[in-house]
Each structure stands twice: as structure tokens, then as C-alpha cells.
Amino acid sequence: MADKRVIVVGGGLAGLAATVRITESGLPVDLFSVVPVKRSHSVCAQGGINACNEVARQQGYSEYEHFDETIYGGDFLADQPPVFEMTHFAPKIIDLLDRMGVPFNRTPEGFRDLRLFGGSLYKRTHFAGATTGQQLLYALDEQVRRREDEGRVTKYEHWEFLRPIIEGQGDQARCVGIVAQDLRTMQIRAFRAEAVVMATGGCGLVFGKSTNSIVCTGAAAARCYRHGVWYANGEFIQVHPTAIPGADKCRLMSESARGEGGRVWVPRRQSDTRHPNDIPAGERWYFLEEKYPKYGNLVPRDIATREIFKVCMDGMGVGGGNQVYLDLTHLPASTLHKLDGILEIYSKFVGDDPHKVPMKIFPAVHYSMGGLWTRHVPKADHRGLEPGNPGQMMTNIGGLYAFGEVNFAYHGANRLGANALLSCIFDGLFCGQSVANFVRDNAPTGATPQALLDAAVADESARQDRLIRGPEGGGSDPNDNAYLIAREMGEEMTAASTVVKTAARLQQALTKIAALKARYARLRLDDTAMWTNQSLAFARATGDMLLLAESILLTGLARKESRGSHYREDFPDRNDADFLRTSVSKFDAAGGTHQLSYQEVDTALVKPRVRNYGKVESTAKSAAPARQPALT
Amino acid sequence: MNNGTPTASKPRSAARSITVRIKRCDGPGKPARFESFKVPVEPGANIISVLQWIAAHPTTDGGQRTTPPVWDSGCLEEVCGACTMVINGKVRQSCSALIDDLAPAEGDTITLEPMTKFPVMRDLMVDRSRLFHNLRRVKAWVPIDGTYNQGSGPRESPEKQEVRYTLSTCMSCGCCLEACPQFTPEPDPAAWNTSFIGAHAISQARLFNLHDTGKELATQRLDALSGPGGVSDCGNAQNCVKVCPKKIPLTESIAAMGRAVTLHGVKRFFGVKD
Structure with a gap:
């Protein structure tokens, strides 16, 4: 397999875990990241990582219970076999991180300490202080550095993914590489690979101010979407x-x-x-x-x-x-x-x-529960996934995978706290094996004509030139720029499409996004330097964020029900008959339109039930209860 | 309906203006210059929000249109290490540098400069590759067999976890290197393996030598710290520990590794294994 390579885009937990597992199978990995991978957004995760453990087990907890909590927490929108597999795999992940040296908090006797977290009545969250994401990221960063030292990983840090390169159409479509740009020299070039893993995280910046890092624009996902990768459940954004x-x-x-x-x-x-x-x-x-x-x-x-x-x-x-x-x-x-x-x-x-x-x-x-659409291959009884099957978390494009927050697979309509770190690492390890097996089982991409790669590079260069030079025939507003457009987009998206949504407000936001897109089309950059040009990178990402924003609003408008994070004041109830379905957006590049369809959710194991977490009435005026809730 | 905007949590000051002086440089080897901007600041503003405002309104206080300044940033909550720069002469993260503390009065001036120990890429952004390279010199990882399931790791006392956790919060920001008189600019990567390795990497060597599996590489780490650019190059200025934003006991780490290197040298002299 010496001449075969895999590209991983994104160096957070999902990308690093994938890199480690794929190199372990003998394949060299080219790892792309806009930041040094040690500074990826996973570093911000605080609380912990969930897994069934011996203490909870002896109190009546189990991997199945973790699975059921995750499905119930996600308001039944998640396909059940991937969640079943993830929750049953979870204890192995904790053990592995422990072996890697993660300084998990300890009990006096030296066992791993546990804390309580949302959506569970059992302590099943492992943690390292209140910077668990940082500690997990560092452990994986160290393992990748070790492989870099051994020459099995080549890092492309400060490189930005611009698009996938896809050969063939429909069922035959296969990803054969990517176009990326060096953010220092601004060089744009194509990279060939047998398989590509997108592990580029969420899209918090579409909403302006969020808890996300400055790099979480969602642009990489939007660029895949622009080039034919489906996007699922985009309307589900965790606040x-x-x-x-x-x-x-x-x-x-x-x-x-x-x-x-x-x-x-x-x-x-x-x-x-x-x-x-x-x-x-x-x-x-x-x-x-x-x-x-x-x-x-x-x-x-x-x-x-x-x-x-x-x-x-x-x-x-x-x-x-x-x-x-x-x-x-x-x-x-x-x-x-x-x-x-x-x-x-x-x-x-x-x-x-x-x-x-x-x-x-x-x-x-x-957090974005939605993301790039991915397939999965369940076991015959739907209790988990077929290990090593090349189809696990592959997008609709052959050889193009999506791991971690950028896919839609595990959290349904609402993610439980401390399940994100789990799903990222699970994807990297469990589905990383699928990538290796895909490469083993498929013909190499060496036969891909160079012209296809060159055309993709030329296309991206032209897109960039348009931003630098401004629109054909002039007409750009010298006082407008991408920072101003992005700010207005963020304020509008937060106001219209977060905690509470209505048809009228979403429509109004679509009008606003259309106006911002028109302004964007007339942009001309202040900075035309071909060296470390940050405003160029941001301006390009702004165009991609606008596309994603539009898709999020459209799917939110179409989902006339309330489920998990998606609350429609005009449709306050969950409607399983019509909407126990995954929303799937497909971008029609020719017409510039979003095509929305729905897919059945695999609910083979747990039937949907009422989700109210035992709510009772209480107002500020009601008498304070005598009982003090038990604190753990 | 609109989803509400949060109430500002800290109305310590009313809206006002400050002056921000930025050291600009178009690229490696290009001359540097200062540009000043008059910036309106809201309550709770920090260096990042000020730079964001300037990027959206890139006109100097002299009324001259310029390019948006380039700077490095990531998490904006002082946990990723990206946004380190020299602010009013002091190296620190710009996200946690609050305007109300730095420029409390109307019209006050703040000066922003890039770190000086690393090559400037453009404006406030530097290339810290050498910092990460030095983590490779001390093999800052635990040499596990592989990622397949093999059961749990070694048990550990809470006291030891506490020590390792603190050392492991190092975010590779570079403050300790900027403040160190012994860590000097070295543009030639070929010389990195023999130039002073820096407090951060010495402390990471200690972190991994403390771990039951990590210490399998202890001899190699001590070899790296014994050679040129190793722990004996430390001049004991103790600046590193003063500027570390995570309060990592860097001088304790240097002392501990200094002792280990000495012992390692004695053992090596007598042909005894570590």
C-alpha cells in the first residue's frame, strides 16, 4: 500500500483519532488543518466524556442505558444502530485515553473519578478537571506527533481545505483528493488521495457570537455541500x-x-x-x-x-x-x-x-447536531454497526467520509453533554478502520486524469480572483466588507433561528440572507496581497457560511414540528407521523437551489415515547417546596 | 419574535474610544511600521474584539485606508494558546486582555506587537513551528502499543494526577520562550536541535517521565536534555514562570529535570542503566 495515501481534513479529536487509527493500518496520512492541530476547537470542551463504568454498572446502569439516554435525549431523531455501537464502544475509548496518559481525575484509591451530567441519573462522565477536551486533544496530538516523528503522518498546518475533488457521477462518484491553500504563501494546489476524511467540526460562526472557536465557520462542510455532498438535519443547532x-x-x-x-x-x-x-x-x-x-x-x-x-x-x-x-x-x-x-x-x-x-x-x-449526511451499515439485528465495513460514516460520495461534529449521525435533535468527545473519538477509531478497509478494497486513484485536478485548482483560483478584483464591471461598495456582512448574518441567524423559531421570522431571515448574498456578490477586498491574506480567507468563508445559513433556515422552515433543539412556536408539538425523519438537503449547483427531502429514521430498538423528563408546573409565585433537592 | 440578546454581564464602563497602535509588517524580511486606529469600545471589550472592529473598519486615525491587520487567534478563552502577542510590552494572550484593565480612560493608548522570538509571518502573526518541533526533541508522548483495546492504563494517586494535570495544561502559547533570555531567534531549522529547547519542552519531558508508561522513553528524553540546547542552557532568569498564563511551575520542572540529567550523566559514566 506504499503509494496509497489518505487525507484527513481537520485536526480536532475526530481527525486526530482517525489519523492515528489509519496510520496504524499501514497507510500514510496527510493531515490538513487551518491551525496547528493542538489548537483545534476540541480544546474548548470542558465537562467530560461519557461511558458506562463499573461503579455505575453496579448501580443498575449499562451501555444499553447510555444508548437509551442518548436516543431519548436526542428526541428519537438519531438512527439507532450507530448510537448503539458508540455507547457500547465507549468504555474502550476511556481505557485507551487512560493508556495514552490523559490525567483523568482520580478517587483517593487511584481509580478514575466520575461526575454527573445532563440527561442521566448515573455518574458516567469521566473528566480531567474542567478542561477535559484540552486533555483529550493533547493526548491524541501527542500520538500524532509521535507518528509524524516516525514519518507516517505529514502535517499541513495553516492549510485550508477549499473543495473535494470528485470523479464520476451519481453512484459512481468517488472522491480522489482535495484542493487546499497554504494560508501563508496563498498557493492553491491539488492533493491526490485514495480516501478523504472530513473532520472539520461545527458551524457556530454562522450565528456570529457562539461558544465556538474562531475557525468554526462550517465553511469546509459548506464547500462539500456545494460540490454535491448531502447535508442532514441542519436545522438542529444546540444552544x-x-x-x-x-x-x-x-x-x-x-x-x-x-x-x-x-x-x-x-x-x-x-x-x-x-x-x-x-x-x-x-x-x-x-x-x-x-x-x-x-x-x-x-x-x-x-x-x-x-x-x-x-x-x-x-x-x-x-x-x-x-x-x-x-x-x-x-x-x-x-x-x-x-x-x-x-x-x-x-x-x-x-x-x-x-x-x-x-x-x-x-x-x-x-453545537451542530446536523452536518454532512453519512451512511452506516448496521448489523443484521440493528444492535450496532458492522465493524470494519467501508460504508461506516461515508458520505454519499465514495471514499469521502465525515467524522465528528461535521456529520449528523449520533445526537439526533439534541446532544447530551459529554457525548461529543465520545462521538468524535468513536468515529476516528471505529470508522477510521472503515477508511483503511475502503482503501484496501478499492482501486487506487492513480488513474485519475491530471486534468480533473488541474480544473479544480483553476476553478478555485478563479473564485479567489473574483473576490480580489471585485465583480465584473465594477460596482463594489468601498465601505462594505466580509466582516460587516458576517456580523449581520450572525445577528440575524441568532435572532431568527435559535431557541424559538416561527415561519414568519424564518422567512424574514431568508429575505435578509438573500440581501446579504447580493452584497457579497459585489464584494471587493481591501487586502490584495498574496501573502498571509486573512481577509481573503475570511471573505471566502463568509460566502460559504451564507450558503449554510440559507440551508439551515430552509430546513427549519420546512420542519413544522418541535423536536429537541428545534422549537417552532407555531408548531409546538412533536409530530412523529410527519417528521420522525432525517431532513436531507442537496445543493443543485446549476440552479443554485437547495433540494430538500426526508429519510426514515432507524428506530428498530427503542420506540419513540413522550419526552418531558417528568416536568411538573411551577411559577415564581408558587410556594417554594420544602424539600431540598439532593445534591451529589 | 426575536431570540433575546444577552445582557452584558459587566457594565464596568460606558462606551468610549481608545487608540490602538499596531506594529505592522507585510511579510518576512519586510520593514515594520506602526499604524494607529481610533476604536470605539463597548463594555467587556478585549483585544480580540478591538482587532475585529479594526478589521471591519480598516482606516487609520489619520484617515488613511489600510489593510485589515493580521493576527492569530482560536478559542478566545485562553485555552488554545494561539493569540499570544506583546501587549504594552508584555507577552500574553490577547483574548484575556481586557480593555477596561489596559486602557481604563477615554483616549488611552494600547500598543500591540508580535512576539520577537519567532519569525513574523505578517503583522501580529508569528510562526511557532520551532516550539512544536521541540516537543518532538523530548518525545513528548506516551509510547502505547497501539489503539486496539488492551484494558485500562496504570492506576494513579490523586496527588500525582494533580501534578501531571497542571503540567499537561501547557497550551504551547510561547510566553515562556518570549520572556526567556536564553531562547533566542533561530531562523534556521537545521539549528533547532542544538539551540535552547525552552521551558515548555523541559516541563513536558518531566510530565511524560512521571507517567508509568511514558517513562519507558525517560532515557531518550534525558539524552535530549543533556546535549547542546538542553536543560543546562537555562540561565535561571526565572522569567518563564512569571509569564506563564497557566501558572505551570516551570522552574520546578527545570530543577527536577536538571537533577535527573545530572543523575543520568553519572549513571551513564559508570555504565549503569536508568
Whole structure:
């Protein structure tokens, strides 16, 4: 297999895990990333990674229970065999990370410590302080560096993926490489490969300020979509309940704060101006605990977010504003120590000490459940996936895979906390094997005519020249630029298509996006240098984000029901008869239109049931319950 | 209906303007110059939001149209290490550099410059390849057999985990290298293996020598730290530990590895294995 190579695009957890597994099978990997891989967005994940463990098992938990929680948490929209496989594979992933040296928190006897997380009644989240994503990313980064040292991985850092190169049509379509650009020299060139893995993460920047890193534009996914890769369930965007708003982004305050006993509340009296520490317990409305006696503050994110949002919209937010308290001040120092990573972020950026005063938080865009459409090959009884089958997490294009947040496969309509790190690494390891087997079983791409590669490069160069020179015949506005367009897009998408959606507001947003696209078509860059031109890269990504934004709005408009993160005020109920289906968008490049269709969801193992997490009524005026919820 | 915009969590100051001076450079070997911008700042603004504003409004305070400044950034919450630069003469991450702290009064000036120990790519962006290369010199990884299931890793006391976790929060930002008098610019990659390796890599060698499987490579790490550019090149200025944003005990790591290297040398002299 000496002359065969695999390309991995993206160096977060999914891309690095894939790189390690694919090189282990004997194939060399070319790893592309816009940032040094150690700085990928996975570094931001805080709370932990879920897996059944011996302690939980002896309390009645199991891999099957983890599977059922994930399906229920996702409001039954996820195909069940991939989730079954992932949750049953999870304990092996923890063991492997442990062997790689991840400094998981330990019990006094030296076993891995566990914490509670949303959507579960069992402690099944493994963690390293409150920077688990960072620690997992570093462990995989180290393993990839080792393989780089051995000459089995070639890193292309500061290189940007511009498009897949696809040979053939329809069922015969096969990805034979990519076009990428060196972000320093601005050189654009083609790279040949037997298979390509997209592991490029989410699209938070489509919503302007989110918890995502600056690189999470979704542009790589949009470029695949533009070239015929299907996009599934794009309307499902997770809005995390607890973030701190900032001038440049919204910073995440991990769910682990609640997992370790943090409580969300507002004063029972509207516009109570007292300092939070002066408000007695009976005059605080712990609305999540009162409405969800069983799960309390650890209801899944879509639910917590809507409840916080509703409290604020009803004028009950702290100081009458859009903020509620996330209170950790009652927790012992030893517990707070496990949260140091996020408490530092809060005090650094807000200036208050969360050990002493409750944090003020508000929901923020966090994660994309939707993404590139991928297939899977279930076992005959649907209890899991066929190991090594080349079809696992392959897109509709042969040899083009999508791993991690950029696919749509595991989280349905809402992702449970601490399942993202799991799905990324699972894809890399389990489906990385599929990539290796695909390469083994298929003819090499050496016969692909060079002209196909050259044409793709020429096409991207022309697209770039258009941005630099401005539109044919002039007419560009010297005061307009991609930064301004992207900002307006983000504000519009956040306003129209996040916690609460309606047909009228989504339509209005589509009109706005159309206007922004028209402005985009007239753009001309201020910076025309052919050296480290960041505004060129951003301008190109802005065009791709606009395409993705439009698709997200259209699929959201068409889904006339409420499910998981997708809440339509005009269709507040779940509608399984019409919408227990995956939405699949296909871009028609010739007409520039989005074609929407639906696919059945594989619900072979768990039948959909009512999803309300045991909700009961509670208002600020109802008497405070005598019972204090048990804190773990 | 509209989804609500969050309430600013820290209205410490009213909207106002500041002046931002940026050291600009069009590329390696090109001359540097300063450009100033008058920037309106909202409460809670940081260097990143200020740079974002300038990128969208690239006109100097003299009214001259210019190119948007180039800078490196990633997570914006001081965990990825990307956005390190020299702010008012001090190396740090720009995301956690808040305007209210740096320029509290109307019209105050902030000066932004790139790090000086790495080659400037353009404006505030530098090439830190050497920093990552030095992690390879000390084999900063655990040599596992492979990724197939083999059961769990070694058990570990909470005390040891605490030490390793702290060392493992190093985000390769480069602050310790910028502040170090012994770490000097080295544009030639061929010389990287013999020039001072830096506090971050010495500390990573300690991290992996502490792990039960990681220490299988301890001898090779100590060999790397014994040679030219190794731990003995440290001049004990102790600047590294003062500028580390993650408060990693870098001088403790240097001392620990210095002792290990000495012992390693003695053992090697007498032909004893580590």
C-alpha cells in the first residue's frame, strides 16, 4: 500500500483519532488543518466524556442505558444502530485515553473519578478537571506527533481545505483528493488521495457570537455541500444553557458546574435589586429543580435553555435582563477545585469571583447536531454497526467520509453533554478502520486524469480572483466588507433561528440572507496581497457560511414540528407521523437551489415515547417546596 | 419574535474610544511600521474584539485606508494558546486582555506587537513551528502499543494526577520562550536541535517521565536534555514562570529535570542503566 495515501481534513479529536487509527493500518496520512492541530476547537470542551463504568454498572446502569439516554435525549431523531455501537464502544475509548496518559481525575484509591451530567441519573462522565477536551486533544496530538516523528503522518498546518475533488457521477462518484491553500504563501494546489476524511467540526460562526472557536465557520462542510455532498438535519443547532456573553464571543460555563451541584435560579420577586447573597433561599426560584424534580438542573440542554429563555422573556431574569444565576457558592472547596478551569475563565473575563457570588449566565449557540449526511451499515439485528465495513460514516460520495461534529449521525435533535468527545473519538477509531478497509478494497486513484485536478485548482483560483478584483464591471461598495456582512448574518441567524423559531421570522431571515448574498456578490477586498491574506480567507468563508445559513433556515422552515433543539412556536408539538425523519438537503449547483427531502429514521430498538423528563408546573409565585433537592 | 440578546454581564464602563497602535509588517524580511486606529469600545471589550472592529473598519486615525491587520487567534478563552502577542510590552494572550484593565480612560493608548522570538509571518502573526518541533526533541508522548483495546492504563494517586494535570495544561502559547533570555531567534531549522529547547519542552519531558508508561522513553528524553540546547542552557532568569498564563511551575520542572540529567550523566559514566 506504499503509494496509497489518505487525507484527513481537520485536526480536532475526530481527525486526530482517525489519523492515528489509519496510520496504524499501514497507510500514510496527510493531515490538513487551518491551525496547528493542538489548537483545534476540541480544546474548548470542558465537562467530560461519557461511558458506562463499573461503579455505575453496579448501580443498575449499562451501555444499553447510555444508548437509551442518548436516543431519548436526542428526541428519537438519531438512527439507532450507530448510537448503539458508540455507547457500547465507549468504555474502550476511556481505557485507551487512560493508556495514552490523559490525567483523568482520580478517587483517593487511584481509580478514575466520575461526575454527573445532563440527561442521566448515573455518574458516567469521566473528566480531567474542567478542561477535559484540552486533555483529550493533547493526548491524541501527542500520538500524532509521535507518528509524524516516525514519518507516517505529514502535517499541513495553516492549510485550508477549499473543495473535494470528485470523479464520476451519481453512484459512481468517488472522491480522489482535495484542493487546499497554504494560508501563508496563498498557493492553491491539488492533493491526490485514495480516501478523504472530513473532520472539520461545527458551524457556530454562522450565528456570529457562539461558544465556538474562531475557525468554526462550517465553511469546509459548506464547500462539500456545494460540490454535491448531502447535508442532514441542519436545522438542529444546540444552544447551550450556560454561557457568559462577551464582546467577541460567548464563553461556555460547562454543564459540569451543574453536574457538581451548581444551581440555577432567579429571584422570585421580579426586578429584585438585592445582592444575590442577600436573597434568602425561600425567595429564590430554582425553576429547573421545581419544574423537573427528577433531573433538576441536569435536564438536557434544549430543555434547560428553553426554560432559562422563557424565564427571561417573562421578565423574570436577573435585574429584568437576559440573565439568570448559576450558583456554586454553596459547594465545598474540594468540589470547586475540580471546576478550576472554568471558574478561572469566569473571573478573568467577568471580574467576579464565582466562589463568592453566583455567576450570571445566558444561553449561547454551541453545537451542530446536523452536518454532512453519512451512511452506516448496521448489523443484521440493528444492535450496532458492522465493524470494519467501508460504508461506516461515508458520505454519499465514495471514499469521502465525515467524522465528528461535521456529520449528523449520533445526537439526533439534541446532544447530551459529554457525548461529543465520545462521538468524535468513536468515529476516528471505529470508522477510521472503515477508511483503511475502503482503501484496501478499492482501486487506487492513480488513474485519475491530471486534468480533473488541474480544473479544480483553476476553478478555485478563479473564485479567489473574483473576490480580489471585485465583480465584473465594477460596482463594489468601498465601505462594505466580509466582516460587516458576517456580523449581520450572525445577528440575524441568532435572532431568527435559535431557541424559538416561527415561519414568519424564518422567512424574514431568508429575505435578509438573500440581501446579504447580493452584497457579497459585489464584494471587493481591501487586502490584495498574496501573502498571509486573512481577509481573503475570511471573505471566502463568509460566502460559504451564507450558503449554510440559507440551508439551515430552509430546513427549519420546512420542519413544522418541535423536536429537541428545534422549537417552532407555531408548531409546538412533536409530530412523529410527519417528521420522525432525517431532513436531507442537496445543493443543485446549476440552479443554485437547495433540494430538500426526508429519510426514515432507524428506530428498530427503542420506540419513540413522550419526552418531558417528568416536568411538573411551577411559577415564581408558587410556594417554594420544602424539600431540598439532593445534591451529589 | 426575536431570540433575546444577552445582557452584558459587566457594565464596568460606558462606551468610549481608545487608540490602538499596531506594529505592522507585510511579510518576512519586510520593514515594520506602526499604524494607529481610533476604536470605539463597548463594555467587556478585549483585544480580540478591538482587532475585529479594526478589521471591519480598516482606516487609520489619520484617515488613511489600510489593510485589515493580521493576527492569530482560536478559542478566545485562553485555552488554545494561539493569540499570544506583546501587549504594552508584555507577552500574553490577547483574548484575556481586557480593555477596561489596559486602557481604563477615554483616549488611552494600547500598543500591540508580535512576539520577537519567532519569525513574523505578517503583522501580529508569528510562526511557532520551532516550539512544536521541540516537543518532538523530548518525545513528548506516551509510547502505547497501539489503539486496539488492551484494558485500562496504570492506576494513579490523586496527588500525582494533580501534578501531571497542571503540567499537561501547557497550551504551547510561547510566553515562556518570549520572556526567556536564553531562547533566542533561530531562523534556521537545521539549528533547532542544538539551540535552547525552552521551558515548555523541559516541563513536558518531566510530565511524560512521571507517567508509568511514558517513562519507558525517560532515557531518550534525558539524552535530549543533556546535549547542546538542553536543560543546562537555562540561565535561571526565572522569567518563564512569571509569564506563564497557566501558572505551570516551570522552574520546578527545570530543577527536577536538571537533577535527573545530572543523575543520568553519572549513571551513564559508570555504565549503569536508568
